[in-house]
Amino acid sequence: MLAGCSSDGDQKDASIGKELNYEIIGIDPGAGIMKATAEAIEAYGLSDFKLVExxxxxxxAALDKAYKDKKPIVVTGWTPHWKFSKYDLKYLDDPKNIYGGDEQIHTIVRKNLKTDHPSAYAMLDRFEWTADDMGKVMLAVNDGKKPEEAAADWVKENESKVKAWVEGLDKASGTKLKLAYVAWDSEIASTNVVKTVLEQELGYKVELLQVEAGPMWAGVAGGDADAIVAAWLPTTHQDYYNKYKDQVEDLGPNLKGTKIGLVVPAYMDIQSIEDLNQ
Structure with missing residues (x-):
């Protein structure tokens, strides 16, 4: 049997690390979660493990293959993400709190946006949704819909929520706005939803700018972008926030209860990062 998987009380007959090929499947090397995972490997004494970039x-893709074959796997994970809607997954406990507590995704706008585009500013200030909302858009995109189509479908299906964001606001007449974002599934979802609402409900013409995290923050601070709805705080984007906080305006969280950490399929019989040493 597989070391990391439960089987009606059978004893484990091989180390979890060996069954995992001593690998933690990661993402882009520059991502904050990769830095945290490298710290976790050291803090939990997982010296035999390799973090795969x-x-x-x-x-x-690696998770999908392992899940279909009921094989053990450990991946870097974050919530919201469509994989939690598609698969039965769980976070490994992090008793050393390497990954920190729950985060929030904030809306950040450039200085003077309220004066220049009051309706856009007000809509962005009101914009708030849930992880389940975001998950629906992400899953639709993963299943093959274009991001703008998935966003439009969500907006159509959530009229009351959208109405609360735009009620009483004056419409623009093709006024141009720029929204910057990082190419994470979560931020593709949120940015496209905001773009759809600004265009369909308020008459703006919105350009999306896909960049890395540093240029995203710098763009808003320098006025090259009007806003982002993709600021993970207080941990993931802490360095950028500290650098640019006096040059931007923080409108607060648009989504609460985000999380990062190590994730495994629910069928694996481990509960904590410490268990990887078994």
């Missing part, structure tokens, strides 16, 4: 797509 790749991409979000490569990570989910």
């Amino acid at each position: 790749g991409s979000g797509a490569a990570m989910t």
Whole structure:
């Protein structure tokens, strides 16, 4: 039997590390979760383990293959993400709190946006949704829909929520706005939903700018972008926030209860990062 998987009380007959090929499947090497995972490997004494660099797509492909075969796997994970809707997964406990507590995703806008585009500012200030909302858009995109189509479908299906974001606001007449974002599934979902609402409900013409995290923050601080709805705080983007906080305006969280950590399929019979040493 597989060391990391439960089987009606059977004893484990091989080490979990060996069954995992001593690998933790990661994503892009520059991502904050990769830095935290490297720290976790050291803090938990997982010296035999290798953190495999790749991409979000490569990570989910590896997870999909292992899940279909009921094989053990450990991946870097974060919530919200569509994989939690598609698979039965769980976070490994992190008693040393290497990955920190729950985070929030904040909306950050450039200085003077309220004066220049009051309706856009007000809509962005009101924008707030849930992990389940975001998960539906992400899953639709993963299943083959274009991001703009998935966003439009969500907006159509959530009229009351959208109405609360735009009620009483004056419409623009093709005024241009720029939204910056990082190419994470979560931020592709949220940014496309905001773009759809600004265009369909308020008449703006929105350009999306896909960049890395550093240029995303710098763009808003320098006025090259009007806003982002993709600021993970207080941990993931802490360095950028500290650098640019006096040059931008933080409108607060648009989604609460995000999380990062190590994730395994629910069928694996381990509960904590410490168990990887078994």
